[in-house]
């Protein structure tokens with residue numbers, strides 16, 4: 001395991017911000033940490049980055065104990081806080097060279113390293129721009145480059161997509177996919193699930209300091225309700241599709257939606273595949289048949305509903 005927490009807990013005075021957190025993240029995986037504001041995501045990430053000491057339990061990064069061997073953990077981790085300041089009067093190159101120096105990268109190697117990093121985060125064209133003149137999306141990407149200067153095995157990214165417009169989010173996601181392809185283990189937090197669904201191997205949902213769901217995106221999405229929200233779009237024979245769906249024992253709460261239907265499917269993957277085959281046999285010109293993405297948000301709301309309310 002690259003990251004492991006064992007009965008991890010954190011108290012701030014009287015407030016128990018994190019309770020009995022047990023996580024195991026394998027090498028090369030992207031783990032999405034989801035929860036509303038104040039759930040304990042940042043607290044966990046700060047502990048794993050050695051910037052905050054836990055009150056209970058243990059945490060390990062690349063086999064190093066965060067409390068006993070923080071220097072080794074820091075060499076293994078690139079941490080991006082949810083808010084970071086950028087310095088005025090520094091260009092993107094100078095900014096990254098400064099951090100490369102802080103990580104004791106030899107001066108002779110810094111220029112080439114910074115060039116590579118800027119290319120990775122699509123900022124080569126802004127190398128000599130002042131950092132405070134960059135857009136929010138570009139600053140986020142520069143922040144990502146900053147936490148890569150020492151080539152860490154693990155990236156811990158606290159809400160990296162917050163405050164970004166859709167295009168900037170997509171750009172960030174593409175870069176994260178590249179980093180995943182390079183074998184990095186990534187923990188990324190968000191208070192919205194759909195944003196992470198595509199990127200993550202596993203997700204954990206945290207609420208009031210407790211992990212309340214943990215597993216693959218698919219497992220967590222279907223866990224609570226035991227059913228998945230589906231969407232069908234078709235070009236022709238929609239009336240036939242409607243009749244077929246309405247008569248299926250697996251389909252519930254069928255509604256028309258954007259040139260097709262939305263419905264809840266209660267059944268196995270095999271039964272899902274058979275239903276699609278029946279639609280095709282009826283000459284329904286299917287252009288989309290799959291999970292209704294937007295609804296992952298509903299799942300999140302359903303899972304977290306009532307947690308922490310006595």
Ligand SMILES: Nc1ncnc2c1ncn2[C@@H]1O[C@H](COP(=O)(O)OP(=O)(O)OP(=O)(O)O)[C@@H](O)[C@H]1O
Pocket residue numbers: 012015017035036037038039040041042043044082191
């Ligand atoms: N330094 C601190 N002192 C006291 N309480 C704190 C401190 N930092 C965080 N908390 C509290 O601990 C709880 C967890 O906060 P945390 O920042 O870990 O949540 P989060 O899930 O990261 O939320 P956000 O998305 O808002 O950052 C919250 O109730 C918060 O108010």
